[in-house]
Amino acid sequence: WAANIQEPRGTHRGGTMEDLNGKVAVVTGAASGIGAALAAAFADAGCSVVLADVEKDALDARAGGLAASGATVEAVVTDVSDAASVDALAAATIERFGQVDIVCNNAGVSTFNTIDRQTLDDWRWVLDVNLWGVVHGVHTFLPIMRKQGTPGHIVNTASIAGLQSGIPFLAPYSASKVAVVSISETLRIELQMAGAPIGVSVLCPSGVGTRVLEAERNRPAALGREARTPEAEGFIATVRRQFAREAGGKTPDEVAALVLDAIRTNRFWIITHEERPSLQRRFDEILAAVPHPDAFW
Secondary structure (H helix, E strand, C coil), X not given: CHHHCXXXXXXXXXXXXXXXXXXXXXXXXXCCXXXXXXXXXHXXXXXXXXXXECCHHXXXXXXXXXXXXXXXXXXXXXXXXXXXXXXXXXXXXHHHHCCCCEEEXXXXXXXXXXXXXXXXXXXXXHHHHHHHHHHHHHHHHHHHHHHHCCCEEEEEECCCHHHHCCCCCEHHHHHHHHHHHHHHHHHHHHHHHHCCCEEEEEEECCCECCCHHHHHHHCCHHHCCCCCCHHHHHHXXXXXXXXXXXXXXXXXXXXXXXXXXXXXXXXCEEECCXXXXXXXXXXXXXXXXXXXXXXXX
Protein backbone atom coordinates (compact mmCIF):
# COMPACT_ATOMS: atom_id res chain seq x y z
CA TRP A 1 0.00 0.00 0.00
CA ALA A 2 2.85 2.39 0.76
CA ALA A 3 3.89 2.33 -2.89
CA ASN A 4 0.63 4.06 -3.80
CA ILE A 5 1.44 7.17 -1.75
CA GLN A 6 2.76 9.93 -3.95
CA GLU A 7 5.67 11.37 -2.00
CA PRO A 8 6.76 14.96 -2.68
CA ARG A 9 10.23 15.54 -4.02
CA GLY A 10 12.63 18.44 -3.56
CA THR A 11 10.75 21.52 -2.45
CA HIS A 12 7.24 21.11 -1.15
CA ARG A 13 4.05 23.01 -0.62
CA GLY A 14 3.70 24.92 2.60
CA GLY A 15 3.66 28.46 3.85
CA THR A 16 5.49 31.34 2.22
CA MET A 17 8.37 32.21 4.52
CA GLU A 18 10.73 34.20 2.30
CA ASP A 19 10.64 37.15 4.71
CA LEU A 20 11.35 36.09 8.29
CA ASN A 21 11.16 39.59 9.73
CA GLY A 22 8.59 39.74 12.50
CA LYS A 23 8.25 35.97 12.82
CA VAL A 24 8.50 34.13 16.14
CA ALA A 25 11.01 31.25 16.23
CA VAL A 26 11.39 28.65 18.97
CA VAL A 27 14.71 26.78 19.18
CA THR A 28 15.45 23.91 21.55
CA GLY A 29 19.02 23.08 22.48
CA ALA A 30 19.66 26.79 22.03
CA ALA A 31 22.37 27.28 24.66
CA SER A 32 25.18 25.96 22.45
CA GLY A 33 26.14 24.56 19.07
CA ILE A 34 23.71 24.58 16.19
CA GLY A 35 20.85 25.71 18.42
CA ALA A 36 22.72 28.80 19.58
CA ALA A 37 23.68 29.60 15.98
CA LEU A 38 20.06 29.17 14.86
CA ALA A 39 18.87 31.55 17.56
CA ALA A 40 21.39 34.18 16.47
CA ALA A 41 20.54 33.72 12.78
CA PHE A 42 16.82 34.10 13.43
CA ALA A 43 17.47 37.22 15.49
CA ASP A 44 19.60 38.68 12.68
CA ALA A 45 16.72 37.97 10.27
CA GLY A 46 14.36 40.04 12.40
CA CYS A 47 12.63 37.25 14.30
CA SER A 48 11.66 37.26 17.93
CA VAL A 49 13.39 34.19 19.35
CA VAL A 50 12.49 31.85 22.18
CA LEU A 51 15.60 29.98 23.33
CA ALA A 52 15.03 26.70 25.16
CA ASP A 53 17.60 24.50 26.83
CA VAL A 54 18.12 22.41 29.95
CA GLU A 55 21.35 24.27 30.84
CA LYS A 56 20.09 27.36 32.64
CA ASP A 57 23.34 29.31 33.05
CA ALA A 58 24.44 28.77 29.46
CA LEU A 59 20.92 29.53 28.22
CA ASP A 60 20.68 32.79 30.16
CA ALA A 61 24.12 33.84 28.93
CA ARG A 62 23.21 33.13 25.32
CA ALA A 63 19.87 34.94 25.56
CA GLY A 64 21.48 37.83 27.37
CA GLY A 65 24.07 38.24 24.65
CA LEU A 66 21.40 38.36 21.95
CA ALA A 67 19.28 40.79 23.93
CA ALA A 68 22.31 43.05 24.43
CA SER A 69 22.71 43.19 20.65
CA GLY A 70 19.13 44.41 20.28
CA ALA A 71 17.31 41.13 19.64
CA THR A 72 13.91 40.37 21.10
CA VAL A 73 14.35 37.11 23.00
CA GLU A 74 12.84 34.94 25.70
CA ALA A 75 14.76 32.21 27.53
CA VAL A 76 12.83 29.22 28.85
CA VAL A 77 14.56 26.41 30.71
CA THR A 78 13.15 23.30 29.03
CA ASP A 79 13.67 19.57 29.33
CA VAL A 80 12.48 18.30 25.95
CA SER A 81 12.22 14.76 27.29
CA ASP A 82 9.36 15.97 29.53
CA ALA A 83 6.07 16.65 27.74
CA ALA A 84 4.91 19.04 30.46
CA SER A 85 8.12 21.05 30.12
CA VAL A 86 7.58 21.42 26.37
CA ASP A 87 3.96 22.42 27.01
CA ALA A 88 5.26 25.11 29.37
CA LEU A 89 7.64 26.28 26.64
CA ALA A 90 4.74 26.71 24.24
CA ALA A 91 2.67 28.51 26.87
CA ALA A 92 5.53 30.92 27.58
CA THR A 93 5.95 31.57 23.87
CA ILE A 94 2.28 32.40 23.33
CA GLU A 95 2.11 34.48 26.50
CA ARG A 96 5.07 36.61 25.43
CA PHE A 97 4.56 36.83 21.67
CA GLY A 98 1.03 35.62 20.93
CA GLN A 99 2.10 33.32 18.10
CA VAL A 100 4.70 30.83 16.92
CA ASP A 101 5.83 30.64 13.32
CA ILE A 102 8.99 28.50 13.34
CA VAL A 103 9.86 25.58 15.60
CA CYS A 104 13.31 24.00 15.56
CA ASN A 105 13.33 20.71 17.46
CA ASN A 106 17.08 20.71 17.77
CA ALA A 107 18.13 19.41 21.22
CA GLY A 108 20.22 16.26 21.05
CA VAL A 109 22.63 14.04 22.99
CA SER A 110 24.65 10.89 22.40
CA THR A 111 26.36 8.00 24.11
CA PHE A 112 29.45 6.30 22.67
CA ASN A 113 29.75 2.54 23.06
CA THR A 114 29.15 -0.68 21.20
CA ILE A 115 25.66 -2.12 21.59
CA ASP A 116 26.77 -4.78 24.06
CA ARG A 117 28.10 -2.00 26.30
CA GLN A 118 25.08 0.31 26.03
CA THR A 119 22.95 0.11 29.16
CA LEU A 120 19.19 0.47 29.15
CA ASP A 121 19.68 3.83 30.84
CA ASP A 122 21.95 4.87 27.94
CA TRP A 123 19.16 4.00 25.53
CA ARG A 124 16.52 5.76 27.61
CA TRP A 125 18.49 8.98 27.89
CA VAL A 126 19.29 9.28 24.18
CA LEU A 127 15.83 8.28 23.00
CA ASP A 128 14.12 10.51 25.57
CA VAL A 129 15.97 13.58 24.31
CA ASN A 130 16.53 12.91 20.62
CA LEU A 131 13.31 11.09 19.75
CA TRP A 132 10.78 12.04 22.40
CA GLY A 133 12.07 15.62 22.32
CA VAL A 134 11.02 15.85 18.68
CA VAL A 135 7.76 14.01 19.34
CA HIS A 136 6.93 16.38 22.18
CA GLY A 137 7.84 19.41 20.09
CA VAL A 138 5.63 18.37 17.20
CA HIS A 139 2.80 17.18 19.45
CA THR A 140 2.72 20.47 21.37
CA PHE A 141 3.43 23.09 18.72
CA LEU A 142 1.77 21.64 15.61
CA PRO A 143 -1.82 22.12 16.86
CA ILE A 144 -1.01 25.74 17.73
CA MET A 145 0.44 26.36 14.29
CA ARG A 146 -2.46 24.61 12.57
CA LYS A 147 -4.99 26.69 14.53
CA GLN A 148 -3.21 29.91 13.59
CA GLY A 149 -3.67 29.06 9.91
CA THR A 150 -0.69 31.22 8.96
CA PRO A 151 2.52 30.20 7.16
CA GLY A 152 4.94 28.35 9.42
CA HIS A 153 7.81 25.93 9.39
CA ILE A 154 9.06 23.04 11.51
CA VAL A 155 12.71 21.98 11.44
CA ASN A 156 13.68 18.68 13.05
CA THR A 157 17.36 18.08 13.66
CA ALA A 158 18.35 14.54 12.72
CA SER A 159 21.88 13.69 11.55
CA ILE A 160 23.64 12.13 8.62
CA ALA A 161 23.44 9.06 10.90
CA GLY A 162 19.72 9.15 10.21
CA LEU A 163 20.48 8.36 6.56
CA GLN A 164 23.66 6.29 6.78
CA SER A 165 22.66 4.34 9.90
CA GLY A 166 24.76 1.39 11.08
CA ILE A 167 27.52 3.57 12.55
CA PRO A 168 29.57 1.77 15.23
CA PHE A 169 29.44 3.13 18.79
CA LEU A 170 26.31 5.19 18.05
CA ALA A 171 23.42 2.72 18.14
CA PRO A 172 20.99 4.72 20.32
CA TYR A 173 21.92 7.98 18.60
CA SER A 174 21.56 6.55 15.10
CA ALA A 175 18.28 4.82 15.97
CA SER A 176 16.87 8.09 17.26
CA LYS A 177 17.98 10.03 14.19
CA VAL A 178 16.56 7.46 11.75
CA ALA A 179 13.28 7.88 13.61
CA VAL A 180 13.47 11.68 13.37
CA VAL A 181 13.96 11.44 9.61
CA SER A 182 10.91 9.16 9.33
CA ILE A 183 8.76 11.42 11.51
CA SER A 184 9.76 14.43 9.43
CA GLU A 185 8.98 12.72 6.13
CA THR A 186 5.60 11.61 7.45
CA LEU A 187 4.81 15.06 8.80
CA ARG A 188 5.68 16.64 5.47
CA ILE A 189 3.34 14.33 3.57
CA GLU A 190 0.47 14.69 6.03
CA LEU A 191 0.66 18.49 6.06
CA GLN A 192 0.72 18.50 2.29
CA MET A 193 -2.32 16.21 2.21
CA ALA A 194 -4.12 18.61 4.57
CA GLY A 195 -3.17 21.65 2.53
CA ALA A 196 -1.70 23.24 5.66
CA PRO A 197 0.60 26.26 5.12
CA ILE A 198 3.35 24.71 7.24
CA GLY A 199 6.65 23.61 5.74
CA VAL A 200 8.89 20.90 7.14
CA SER A 201 12.64 20.42 6.96
CA VAL A 202 14.91 17.74 8.36
CA LEU A 203 18.46 18.77 9.19
CA CYS A 204 21.07 16.03 8.66
CA PRO A 205 24.44 17.49 9.69
CA SER A 206 27.75 15.65 9.56
CA GLY A 207 30.94 17.07 11.09
CA VAL A 208 29.96 20.27 12.87
CA GLY A 209 31.89 21.89 15.71
CA THR A 210 29.36 21.48 18.54
CA ARG A 211 29.45 20.13 22.10
CA VAL A 212 27.56 16.93 21.31
CA LEU A 213 30.68 14.95 22.24
CA GLU A 214 30.31 16.42 25.73
CA ALA A 215 26.57 15.80 25.98
CA GLU A 216 26.94 13.76 29.15
CA ARG A 217 27.29 17.03 31.08
CA ASN A 218 23.49 17.19 30.94
CA ARG A 219 22.75 13.55 31.67
CA PRO A 220 20.36 13.11 34.63
CA ALA A 221 22.18 11.76 37.67
CA ALA A 222 19.49 9.11 38.12
CA LEU A 223 20.62 7.47 34.87
CA GLY A 224 24.20 7.03 36.06
CA ARG A 225 27.33 7.68 34.04
CA GLU A 226 28.45 6.08 30.82
CA ALA A 227 31.26 3.51 31.14
CA ARG A 228 33.13 3.87 27.86
CA THR A 229 35.64 1.38 26.53
CA PRO A 230 39.05 2.51 25.23
CA GLU A 231 37.76 1.77 21.73
CA ALA A 232 34.84 4.10 22.29
CA GLU A 233 37.17 6.84 23.52
CA GLY A 234 39.23 6.34 20.38
CA PHE A 235 36.10 6.73 18.27
CA ILE A 236 35.30 10.02 20.02
CA ALA A 237 38.82 11.28 19.33
CA THR A 238 38.41 10.42 15.65
CA VAL A 239 35.08 12.22 15.45
CA ARG A 240 36.53 15.25 17.21
CA ARG A 241 39.24 15.48 14.58
CA GLN A 242 36.59 15.32 11.85
CA PHE A 243 34.85 18.31 13.44
CA ALA A 244 37.96 20.41 12.85
CA ARG A 245 37.85 23.00 10.10
CA GLU A 246 40.88 21.57 8.32
CA ALA A 247 39.14 18.17 8.12
CA GLY A 248 36.10 19.65 6.41
CA GLY A 249 34.07 20.38 9.52
CA LYS A 250 31.56 23.18 9.38
CA THR A 251 30.72 25.79 11.96
CA PRO A 252 27.29 26.00 13.59
CA ASP A 253 26.84 29.40 11.93
CA GLU A 254 27.28 27.83 8.49
CA VAL A 255 24.68 25.20 9.31
CA ALA A 256 22.27 27.83 10.63
CA ALA A 257 22.57 29.71 7.33
CA LEU A 258 21.59 26.53 5.47
CA VAL A 259 18.57 26.09 7.74
CA LEU A 260 17.29 29.61 7.18
CA ASP A 261 17.72 29.20 3.44
CA ALA A 262 15.73 25.96 3.57
CA ILE A 263 12.93 27.68 5.46
CA ARG A 264 12.82 30.55 2.98
CA THR A 265 12.78 28.20 -0.02
CA ASN A 266 10.58 25.48 1.53
CA ARG A 267 13.28 22.82 1.12
CA PHE A 268 12.88 19.56 3.01
CA TRP A 269 16.35 17.99 3.05
CA ILE A 270 19.17 19.94 4.68
CA ILE A 271 22.39 17.96 4.25
CA THR A 272 25.49 19.85 5.30
CA HIS A 273 28.36 17.84 3.76
CA GLU A 274 29.24 15.89 0.63
CA GLU A 275 28.12 12.45 1.71
CA ARG A 276 27.20 11.05 -1.69
CA PRO A 277 29.64 8.07 -1.73
CA SER A 278 28.57 6.65 1.65
CA LEU A 279 24.88 7.22 0.95
CA GLN A 280 25.23 5.72 -2.51
CA ARG A 281 26.80 2.54 -1.10
CA ARG A 282 23.96 2.08 1.35
CA PHE A 283 21.19 2.81 -1.12
CA ASP A 284 22.81 0.59 -3.77
CA GLU A 285 22.91 -2.29 -1.28
CA ILE A 286 19.23 -1.77 -0.45
CA LEU A 287 18.19 -1.62 -4.08
CA ALA A 288 20.28 -4.71 -4.90
CA ALA A 289 18.26 -6.62 -2.31
CA VAL A 290 14.92 -5.68 -3.87
CA PRO A 291 13.61 -8.66 -5.88
CA HIS A 292 13.50 -8.09 -9.60
CA PRO A 293 9.96 -8.21 -11.07
CA ASP A 294 11.01 -11.20 -13.18
CA ALA A 295 11.58 -13.16 -9.96
CA PHE A 296 7.83 -13.39 -9.47
CA TRP A 297 7.05 -14.85 -12.89
